[in-house]
Amino acid sequence: MLPGVDEPLVTRMRPFGETIFAEMSRLAAETGAVNLGQGFPDTDGPASLLEAAARHIREGVNQYPPGPGRPELRSAVAADRKRRYGIDLDPASEVYITVGATAGIASGVLGLVESGDEVVVFEPMYDSYAAVIALAGGVRRAVTLRPDPEAGGRFTFDPAELRAAVGPRTRMVVVNSPHNPTGTVFTRDELSAIAQVCRDNDLIALTDEVYEHLVYDGTEHHPLSTLPGMAERTLAVSSVGKTFSVTAWKTGWVMGPEPLVRAARTVNQFLTFTANGALQLAVADALRDEGEWVLGQRAALEGKRDRLCAGLRAAGLEVLRPQGTYFVITDIRPLGYSDGIELARSLPHAAGVAAVPAQVLYDNTDEGRHLVRFAFCKRDEVLDTAVERLVAALAG
Numbered sequence: 001m002l003p004g005v006d007e008p009l010v011t012r013m014r015p016f017g018e019t020i021f022a023e024m025s026r027l028a029a030e031t032g033a034v035n036l037g038q039g040f041p042d043t044d045g046p047a048s049l050l051e052a053a054a055r056h057i058r059e060g061v062n063q064y065p066p067g068p069g070r071p072e073l074r075s076a077v078a079a080d081r082k083r084r085y086g087i088d089l090d091p092a093s094e095v096y097i098t099v100g101a102t103a104g105i106a107s108g109v110l111g112l113v114e115s116g117d118e119v120v121v122f123e124p125m126y127d128s129y130a131a132v133i134a135l136a137g138g139v140r141r142a143v144t145l146r147p148d149p150e151a152g153g154r155f156t157f158d159p160a161e162l163r164a165a166v167g168p169r170t171r172m173v174v175v176n177s178p179h180n181p182t183g184t185v186f187t188r189d190e191l192s193a194i195a196q197v198c199r200d201n202d203l204i205a206l207t208d209e210v211y212e213h214l215v216y217d218g219t220e221h222h223p224l225s226t227l228p229g230m231a232e233r234t235l236a237v238s239s240v241g242k243t244f245s246v247t248a249w250k251t252g253w254v255m256g257p258e259p260l261v262r263a264a265r266t267v268n269q270f271l272t273f274t275a276n277g278a279l280q281l282a283v284a285d286a287l288r289d290e291g292e293w294v295l296g297q298r299a300a301l302e303g304k305r306d307r308l309c310a311g312l313r314a315a316g317l318e319v320l321r322p323q324g325t326y327f328v329i330t331d332i333r334p335l336g337y338s339d340g341i342e343l344a345r346s347l348p349h350a351a352g353v354a355a356v357p358a359q360v361l362y363d364n365t366d367e368g369r370h371l372v373r374f375a376f377c378k379r380d381e382v383l384d385t386a387v388e389r390l391v392a393a394l395a396g
């Protein structure tokens with residue numbers, strides 16, 4: 001018998017089994033259900049982007065790019081940040097390319113959080129945060145986002161709860177806006193409250209801005225680093241997957257002051273070393289040239305949000321309308337259900353639709369027990385089929 005073969009997985013990763021996204025996608029495939037669980041689009045990104053990638057591969061861009069990323073992409077990211085938000089970044093030392101935002105987040109947390117440090121996160125939270133904080137030996141302190149009835153069910157936080165979550169061991173606050181899964185885009189006031197807490201307690205902010213372009217109803221995304229005193233303490237992360245509907249490309253970047261970027265880079269050079277060079281070149285051009293495509297995509301997604309929200313309401317769910325991202329959270333209690341995991345596990349068989357229970361994205365699971373997330377980044381006919389099935393199965 002080898003030692004530790006019964007449970008060879010390290011202790012700190014034992015709470016993390018198969019993700020709920022994998023489980024729901026598998027259930028969807030087994031039952032032929034419409035998969036509104038995992039958030040990936042079913043249409044392609046801009047043609048010029050796809051063609052450029054193919055061309056670069058054909059023309060021999062197939063060996064290791066420089067560790068920090070292709071200079072063309074680092075410059076394009078810095079120029080894009082400057083153009084849209086007025087942020088100044090040195091492409092050589094303040095932008096670093098990673099294998100998707102996921103690797104950027106992991107490198108940032110592993111490079112900046114000491115074992116025993118506390119990290120404040122807003123829940124429900126994107127699932128990779130909990131896992132990488134655990135890998136770093138960090139301790140999560142969750143601040144709950146709750147629907148505000150006065151604001152049409154928009155999720156927000158209580159600044160007093162944020163302040164109370166911070167203590168002497170707190171090192172970092174992770175801020176995801178536009179927020180997956182609630183669709184909340186933090187306002188200037190909300191960001192100011194976060195910035196105040198960061199400045200008062202000398203904290204690092206790690207911002208996940210992968211949905212920065214996917215905001216609706218004229219809502220604006222403001223990077224936290226644009227607030228007073230925040231540029232020097234914020235490591236920002238974004239990526240190409242959501243912006244250009246190429247979630248398989250896993251090309252992202254971290255941005256911020258050189259010491260923070262260097263911390264992420266020091267870790268990342270031993271995780272993945274580099275990311276795909278041909279894709280980096282293609283993305284560099286798209287960031288500069290495909291702004292119109294992104295605006296069109298945003299408008300299309302806004303329509304899809306409205307389409308799915310209306311359908312979910314017709315099926316009897318309470319819809320908590322998002323301002324951004326691909327996702328809409330629903331409250332299942334008006335239909336007489338109380339456990340989102342139970343409902344999400346039964347929906348593929350019972351209704352032919354897969355969704356994700358939000359509860360798995362909470363540390364305080366009671367806060368999210370009755371919430372289920374649906375993705376609307378699908379073709380209209382796919383959304384319509386899902387809605388017909390849900391109405392037939394639920395609203396009867």
Ligand SMILES: *Cc1c(COP(=O)(O)O)cnc(C)c1O
Binds near residue numbers: 102180208
């Ligand atoms: C999709 C997603 C990511 C991962 O982005 P990749 O570039 O695919 O690694 C990170 N954060 C959030 C909130 C996401 O929804």
